Amino acid sequence: MSVLVLIPARMASTRLPGKPLADIAGRPMIVHVAERAAASGLGRAVVATDSDEVFAAVRRHGHEAVMTRGDHQSGSDRIFEALRALDPRAGVETVVNLQGDLPTIAPGTVRAVLDPLTDAETDIATLGVEIADEAEKDNPNVVKIVGAPLSGDRLRALYFTRARAPWGKGPLYHHVGIYAYRRAALERFVALPPSPLEKRERLEQLRALEAGMRIDARIVEAVPLGVDTPSDLERARALLSA
Known part of the structure; x- marks a missing residue:
């Protein structure tokens, strides 16, 4: 490949x-x-x-x-x-x-995003991490994957949301916004107009799901530090200067 x-x-x-x-x-x-x-x-x-x-x-x-x-x-x-x-x-x-x-992302985490593409039916692959911090479950800045388990470390994504979901007992998963596209899937995706749920949730990946494309997620151990604010930048500096 x-x-x-x-x-x-x-x-x-x-x-x-x-x-x-x-x-x-x-x-x-x-x-x-x-x-x-x-x-x-x-x-x-x-x-x-x-x-x-x-x-x-x-x-x-x-x-x-x-x-x-x-x-x-x-x-x-x-x-x-x-x-x-x-x-x-x-x-x-x-x-x-x-x-x-994502300046601190582990190379192994980058490699892991390809794993779901071993299934020929998967159009797009991404990553998720089980949420351990209770506060993150209700944080709209933490995007959640609602998915059907395929194995111990794999989900088939059914929905992405900023809300706490799914309801009831069981793990919740933080979506890590790294993607691996089959070339044809990327070409199809960028040709699609923004979809209703995409605009409502402000999550681009919902466009693919609404169009019937399949997204599978590999579950990894840790969320890589995303640098969005000055405080995030200071954390990255501390980690990479140690």
Whole structure:
């Protein structure tokens, strides 16, 4: 299976301006993510950006980057443009969308997102983590996967929500927003218009479910630190400077 890891990065963060270039232990955050993508061993790893500064920083640290348009509404739209530019002959079978604000993600966690694609019926693969903190179960910023168990570490996603779900006794799962797409699935997904539930929950992945696409989730041990705020950035600095 030919794999391309794409890391979308834009400078227009409202909560943390200039986020991709934030210094962490002497290197920009986006460079840390590129390093971890490369260390996963999945294949070619490329940062897809609309910023000349990000492009130059990534290249200066020895990683690959590609320029994309500045008007994309989502990371999936950005990586699809990058895919077509980098692989015009359609040799790549699988595309991993790795967020550019996960500087501490373990390479093994990046690799794990491919596991659900061993099932030929799965269109899109993603990750989840069982929620241990009771407060997170009612936190709308913690997106939950409602899924049918397929095995001890695999769910077939039925829904994604910001609410506490499902009801009753049993585990709840935090969705980790990393995706592996079959190439045809990504092409179909970006061609779809935003769906009603997607707009209501503000969760892009619901567009795929509403269109009848299958998303399976591999359950992993820990949620990688996502850097969205200045306090998150300080946590990442502490972890990577230790």
